[in-house]
Every structure is written in structure tokens, then in C-alpha cells.
Amino acid sequence: MKRYSAFAIAREAFRYHTGWERAWRSPEPKSRYDVVIVGAGGHGLATAYYLGKNFGITNVAVLEKGWLGGGNTGRNTTIIRSNYLQDPSAAIYEKARGLYETLSQDLNMNVMFSPRGVLMLAQTEHEVRGYKRTAQANAYQGVDTEFVSPERVQELCPILDIGGPRYPVLGALWQPRGGTARHDAVAWGYARACSDMGMDIIQKCEVTGITQSGGKVTGVQTTRGDIACGKLGIVVAGHSGQLAEMAGFRLPIESVALQAMVSEPIKPCMDVVVMANSVHGYMSQSDKGEMVIGGGTDIYNNYTQRGSFNHIEETVRSLIEIFPIVSRLKMLRQWGGIVDMTGDRSPIISPTPLGGCFINCGWGTGGFKAIPGSGWAMADMIARDAPGPLAAAFSLDRFAEGRFIDESVAAGVAH
Numbered sequence: 001m002k003r004y005s006a007f008a009i010a011r012e013a014f015r016y017h018t019g020w021e022r023a024w025r026s027p028e029p030k031s032r033y034d035v036v037i038v039g040a041g042g043h044g045l046a047t048a049y050y051l052g053k054n055f056g057i058t059n060v061a062v063l064e065k066g067w068l069g070g071g072n073t074g075r076n077t078t079i080i081r082s083n084y085l086q087d088p089s090a091a092i093y094e095k096a097r098g099l100y101e102t103l104s105q106d107l108n109m110n111v112m113f114s115p116r117g118v119l120m121l122a123q124t125e126h127e128v129r130g131y132k133r134t135a136q137a138n139a140y141q142g143v144d145t146e147f148v149s150p151e152r153v154q155e156l157c158p159i160l161d162i163g164g165p166r167y168p169v170l171g172a173l174w175q176p177r178g179g180t181a182r183h184d185a186v187a188w189g190y191a192r193a194c195s196d197m198g199m200d201i202i203q204k205c206e207v208t209g210i211t212q213s214g215g216k217v218t219g220v221q222t223t224r225g226d227i228a229c230g231k232l233g234i235v236v237a238g239h240s241g242q243l244a245e246m247a248g249f250r251l252p253i254e255s256v257a258l259q260a261m262v263s264e265p266i267k268p269c270m271d272v273v274v275m276a277n278s279v280h281g282y283m284s285q286s287d288k289g290e291m292v293i294g295g296g297t298d299i300y301n302n303y304t305q306r307g308s309f310n311h312i313e314e315t316v317r318s319l320i321e322i323f324p325i326v327s328r329l330k331m332l333r334q335w336g337g338i339v340d341m342t343g344d345r346s347p348i349i350s351p352t353p354l355g356g357c358f359i360n361c362g363w364g365t366g367g368f369k370a371i372p373g374s375g376w377a378m379a380d381m382i383a384r385d386a387p388g389p390l391a392a393a394f395s396l397d398r399f400a401e402g403r404f405i406d407e408s409v410a411a412g413v414a415h
């Protein structure tokens, strides 16, 4: 693979850009792989990447029923933060945030990580207490956050109306090294690096069945034929329930639609990410100038990647309360994705009742930020046949044992 660099851009400029090669190969599936990963979203691709990078396992296929990054990875609002309450969550999200800091160099692809800072507004006394508690926990966990005053919030984001009549801003949880990244570049970067290691990324290849013998996985049936494998990783977000059924077990997951929208591009007016969980809205400004806006999830289960109309109205209405400028903006696009919600709002990274089959899901409304850390932990588990320190707390057993990792304050709705 040719390296991307300023020199490469200059060289190509002199030869009419004829020397660029495809970012990843599109091979025919082989009959067998050591590891098959189902789902070429960020988490699946990152798993494959760290299998190769950290463990030298490269006889790997990533199977994708659509196009890579076409699931939630290419549909999210790209907020990255690690200010979670519980120790296992802070550990994996902070690992991911740390990896994001150098991901562009690591993958040799500019993922446009922008640690511009994330403000989570406290607009009720309950939120003030909750976020102060999180800031205290983060101090012990080594996550750099701070509870800031309304005046500091106004300084950081002048377009906010902090004195709103219904929910005035009482302070905020501030993570200065949180931010955003370009979502599809993250998927493309991992895919390119995996392909360069000799892994096969096979798009338009839907897994329709999972074969097993003696309680162990032996392969998958796909729309492009049967593929045998030594180990299987299921990393399909909103479709996890369907894949689990193929493997013969059930998951405590509900799939619901979450949607987002962007406005017309405007001049730079906001250089932080703001989340307002009381009114159910959050906003950041993209490098192109569009305001990127998201709200809450639908209240019913669903597999259509759209979301219901009332959420568009409710989200905009909420945002107008705290960002009056929104009322003057035209919205350009709206879309939805199917997110996989667990009861405790924490992910599942776990071995499964089927031998050799591992699952990574349940990231719900907030898994983009976790991609590098999740891939790291999942690769470690697949390579060693057991969850390592980052993954151990997130096993499926916790639902049977009542050992929940309650992140409903940090992750219930927002991202």
C-alpha cells in the first residue's frame, strides 16, 4: 500500500492523480479463514485490525451485507468522550479516546480527530448532582473532566442561551479532550489498513446462517457461499439479535431507531460539542459549517433505518430552547440508524454459549467513540479465547448474575 503523505499528494498533482491505488481490495471469499468477523462497521473493522496488529492473525475475513461503514458507523454524529461513571466504562472509553488521539498516524489516514471539548449541560438539580459525581469518579479513573459554572459554559459556547425559562443552565460536565472525528474516515482507515495486512473485506455478503458441530462454530452460510472458520466474531450492532438467533442463543438487546440531521452550512459559530440531555438534543458544527444535530431514540422496536417524524420536530424544538439561532436554520438532511440497546446501557463484549463464537454489541446510541478501544478488547478476546481486563466486566453473564454496569445517566440517551 502506498503511504498517504504531503509528498504523495504533490507527486500525484504532477501526474494528474493517475497513480492513486484503491484503498482496499475487493476479493472473492476464500473457503476458509482462521477468523471471520461479521459486520464491517467501525467495531468489526477495528477488531480485525487489532487482531493483525497486536496478535499477527491476518487470515481474517470481514463480511458485510451492505457496504462498509454503511451501518451506524456512517450514520452517527461522531461525538467522542470518555466521561462515564463506572470504572469498566471509563477504562474502555478512555482507552478508545486515547487511541483516537493518534489514530490518523497509526492508520495513515486522516480521521480528522478534533478534540475540541465536550460540554454536557446540567439543567436540573438532579443533573448537577449526577455530573459532579461523575467528575469526582473521573478524577479517580484518570479521565480529565471538570464540573464548570454557567459563566464558564457561556464563555465556551457564546451562542447558548443559558438563562432559558424552562431549563436554565446550572453548569456542565466539561471534557476538554473530547470532540469529534470523521466517521467514515475511521471505517475507511481501518479497512485500508486491514486490506494492507492481507485480510479480505467482503462487501455485499450477508451472513444467513451459522454452522456448528459439537457445540463449536465451524463456519457461516452467506449469500456468496459457505465459508468455514476457526473462530467467529459477531459485530453487527442493531442486527445482533438476528445473528445470535442463527448461533442459537438469545441476547438482552432491543433494536430501536435513532436519528440525526444536519443544517445548511453556516459560518463558524461554535467550536465545542454541546449535549443537553434534559431537553434531549445535542449539537456540534462540522468542518463544512453544517450544524450536526441529534436527539432521542424512538420508543418502539424497529429495523428500518429511518426513525419517526415526531422526533425531528421534538429535537428541533428542544434545541431552540437553548440555541435560539437554530430557529433560523434550514435543515438539509435527516437520517436514522438502528441502535442496539441493553438494559444497563453498557455494551456486551463476550464469549457466547457457542464455542469459538464471540459477540460485541450493545453500544446503543454511543459506540462510535468506543471503536478503537472496543476493537482492541474484542481482538484480545478472540486471540486469547477469553476476555481480557478491558472486556471482562462486559460479559453476557452479568445479566444472569445481576452485575449491571449502570450507565443510564452517561449513556441512556445521549452520545
Ligand SMILES: Cc1cc2nc3c(=O)[nH]c(=O)nc-3n(C[C@H](O)[C@H](O)[C@H](O)COP(=O)(O)OP(=O)(O)OC[C@H]3O[C@@H](n4cnc5c(N)ncnc54)[C@H](O)[C@@H]3O)c2cc1C
Residues within 6 Å of the ligand: 038, 039, 040, 041, 042, 043, 044, 063, 064, 065, 066, 067, 068, 069, 070, 071, 072, 073, 074, 075, 076, 077, 078, 079, 080, 205, 206, 207, 208, 235, 236, 237, 238, 239, 243, 258, 259, 260, 294, 335, 336, 337, 338, 339, 363, 364, 365, 366, 367, 368, 369, 370, 415
Ligand atoms: C443517528 C445516530 C447518532 C449517533 N451518534 C453517536 C455519537 O455522536 N457518538 C457515538 O459515540 N456514537 C453515536 N452513535 C452510535 C454509533 O453509531 C454506534 O454505536 C456504532 O457506530 C456501532 O458501530 P458498529 O460497528 O458496532 O455497527 P455498524 O456500523 O452498524 O456496523 C454493523 C454492520 O453489520 C452489518 N450487518 C448486519 N447484519 C449483517 C449480516 N447478517 N451479514 C453481514 N453483515 C451484517 C451491517 O450492514 C453494518 O454495516 C449514533 C448512532 C446513530 C444511529
